[in-house]
Amino acid sequence: MRDELLSILEKNSRIDFKELAVLLGASEEEVLSEISKLEKENIICAYHTLINWEKTDIEKVSALIEVKVTPQRGQGFDRIAERIYKYPEVKSVYLISGGYDLLVTLEEKSLKEIAGFVSDKLSTLESVLSTATHFILKKYKDHGTIINETTKDEREVITP
């Protein structure tokens, strides 16, 4: 049940327990207890909402920043990653294989603020060797969801 439960919740975290129980062919109690286990084990970490900010009046600018760093003795990349992810404007931090070390995504109100973050906060960290900032121009698909998708059923209405 666990795998199927997770795949449903990953797509729709607002589904109610009763419906979830029906879809999984389990009792509500079983579903509730499984979810609370998953939360305790930190497998379910949070419940988010995917928002298309472009359609609102709120200005948001997002950037991906490639960061090269010097790993620290005894702590590898964890310490420097923590220094970076503590900033609330940082949306995600991933350790990456290949040409650079950390991929940081950032969301701010303006381009200027992002520039400020990179020059004042990120670049000045001792173990940061270099950064490369890429601005996101348009989101087509995010978290498995196609933004702006309108689905139309193109099947014949009745078929044998």
Next chain:
Amino acid sequence: MRNFLSDKVTGLKPSGIRKFFDIVTEMKDAISLGVGEPDFDTPWFIRDEGIFSLERGRTFYTSNAGLKDLRNEISNYIKRTQNIEYNPDSEVIVTVGGSEAIDIGLRAVINPGDEVIIPQPSYVSYEPCAILADAKPVIVDLKAENEFRLTADELLGAVSDKTKVLILPFPNNPTGAIMEREDLEKIAEIAIKKDILVMSDEIYSALTYKGEHVSIAAIDGMKERTILINGFSKSYAMTGWRLGYACGPKEIIAQMTKIHQFAIMCAPTTSQYAAVEALKKGDEEVEKMRKSYNQRRRFLMNAFKEMGLECFEPHGAFYVFPCIKEFNMSSEEFATRLLMEEKVAVVPGTAFGDCGEGFLRISYAYSIENLKEAISRIQKFVERLRS
């Protein structure tokens, strides 16, 4: 001018679905639960392979029986799912959908007057195909109390010394019924004893929700008297690609290939290349879709239970077949009124045989959101009828 039309063809009953189709298409904001095909698009990697084959210029006929690679993959697939060995060179033919396989399979074996046993409710094409092949269709009415499975007694009641073929349509459209191994063993015993050929239409084999599908060809002594029909439409959501296949004794496949060669030449080439990829890499996608159908199935079963609408639990395909006898009206009247009053289209059970009277076919090849809206409308309708 003479009447140019064939008596045999003009004598065929038109499909009972057509009338509904015309009403629904006229109607705006109607919700349809009347579709007999998956709502999923064909998985992207399969479409991509079709596109790639076009880019490479694979636009010619294939061999009559189908691409060698595809026949190999079909043979592997049947081996790994059913543990039956079919020689890809002589015992497999690729057809234009499962439908073509039904047609040419019957034409390859029937002599005028042979009887073909057709359990109903079932897919609309068996009876006309049998008639076109000059067979005499013998209908067996399946019963709700047997979960619409074919029982040994029902079969024995229909067998005569003219019986040549039994059509075995499980998992079933429209009822969602399945036949499990012990059910099939009883049928196999009779088929062997009475020397009957079984045409097993297993197009929904990948969509079962109670154990894995078992083919009757997998039962001892049956491979040599079974034409196994399957295809890509339902399992891989590839209806528009028009691709199916038949496996069976090489003498029968050879005659089927002869008809296919003269009538069709070969199945669509692009579809065949795409299908090779589907069989090689598609298992995971099929499983994803199966899980999704199963969730919807449970959703509908629960909804009907809450509504107090009698419905046996179907374990296959993507249909439920609720009973509406409590309302004292015909399936067609119920479906018509439901469409007119609440704008929900379902298919009356009678479209799949007279014994479908008192039942509706409801498809769950729709998103949960869609099903929710439809269910709330059906509920309103049912409550109004009861009050």
